[in-house]
Amino acid sequence: MIDVLIVEDDFMVARIHRGFVNDVEGFRVVGTANCGEQALTAVAELHPDLVLLDLYLPDMFGLEVIPRLRSAGHDCDVLVISAARESEAVRGAVRQGVVDYLLKPFDAEDLRARLERYAARRSDLYTAVVSGQADVDRAMARVAAPAAAPTLPKGMSVETAELIERELRVAEGSLSAAECAARLGVSRVSARRYLEHFSDIGRAEVSLRYGHAGRPERRYSWRS
Template structure:
């Protein structure tokens, strides 16, 4: 499991990012650091594998935080999230070793792509102590293509997907949440979120994030009519 620390001072954005992280198989959020000094402290003590770092933080920019992380010897990888689109910010982020740079506003698909690409690189470097040039070339230049539509990602099963899909089809609501489907299907909310994320990536579902006056933002899903036929390849 890849342990990820969220560095974000806006509680609502931090919660949304946490939900995004938890919906990607193989990743877990170890918490939120809302201040630069908290990021540095938790990076030193908890040693996360990956830090999701907002470039605008109170008292210190994300680039300055990243620079201090490197100066203190932190080996945590960093994905920067920013509304800044100037070349200097992007160049400095890359020079300091950021593994990705996501520009706000972004869609879940781009966020998910960043995590999955990171997971592939991390797995590549853990598989062997020595590499041939062809291995490195394959890692650096391979195209990031999705798995064939009829294949399920690791950790998902045809049987559970069928249960979740049945619950989705039987819901009488125009849209639904992971909690709705978990209640109707008897599958845990954590597992349901993984299946809903997969179905969204496959084009079977679409989603919107709703912000209420109180409480956490909630993802609401809808069936994409053009994607119904894809389900025949899975179940």
Template sequence: MTKPIRVLIIEDDKRIAEINRRFVDKVAGYEVVGIATNEQEAKEFVTILQPELILLDVYFPDMHGLNFLKWIRESFSNIDIIMITAAREIDALKQAMHGGVFDYIIKPIMLERFTETLVRYKEYYDKMHRMMNAKEMITQEEIDELIRRDYALSDADKELPKGIHRLTLDKVLAVMKQYQEEVTAEEVSKLIGVSRTTTRRYLEYLVSISLVTADVSYGSVGRPERIYRLKRF
């Protein structure tokens, strides 16, 4: 199993920071390593922890999040950032995009929207690191896939079939991305807390849109069992 993506939350409102932490904890493959509520704490935590991902607000009593974004970019270019803020000004969004943020989420945060972003980010993070470990040169198709920062469900998301809900689908996908070997519907169901029948319906949907492959294993007693593996693109 791969190491979790380490997340630092920078948010001056402790109540909101705690909500963000709980939301992160619901998504497989992530670990919150710290919460900073002011500029001094934020700079110390970033410098010491050097997380893979930062969840950053814009408005603080003692600093501006967009200025802090510039500091991160100048000092720690490998850290990715997701803005989570009440700032709705076009200029704030533009500055954030110029700063290379992965996403820009408006408060109040909806769990489904937040989960979607973390699932997409983990897909991007995993693909980038697989490429870095495997080769020095990449193809245009691989570049396009990374820059789009989406995954194969993006087009299908708009019209999910009856009985398939986005949040549960994200949970199933997150589990599949966590494991390198085949898994059964029963194993996935235990991890996400829904029935095996429901889990199998979601897995078969992922098979139908070519995100997951399925095979049959006969096991030690000869009883056939369907096993699933996430496709690697």
């Protein structure tokens, strides 16, 4: 069982995150903290394996918590959950050795995927047998941070891309550009552009539906 501490200043958000985590097999929430100082105290008392760390805390910036944990001798892993999109925050998190960085807003499946990936890496690392450099290289590859998401083409927004990605993920079957546009309240042309982008980078699959007349309808589904 992997013990998790949630560090989040909004108690309603913390409650939602607790439910998300407890629904993932092999994980359990052992406590919550609503500021950096509480997080430091909770880690010392609860000894969690993983800390879900918000960055916008009332008493300090979240990344300041990590070196204080290390100087106190705590070796728990940290997964950042934040609305912070600044490149400085992301680079700082990478330098601090976080295991993942999840942007708000997100849904339960977004967090589940990252927790399961973390659990797999953790298991691999704990069971690795090191008899030479090749074994070290394999272990380092297992815990390497995931590749950064592809940069969006000019004129596309991260927010709209995330909305359309989420709609594709939860859709039963496939969606057309018109259906996606209607669900999200965006133009069909805009939805089609994002959907084609996901297809171009291999994140979505395209199928054709032939009707009685006219051009076939392009339909999109998320590639697992």
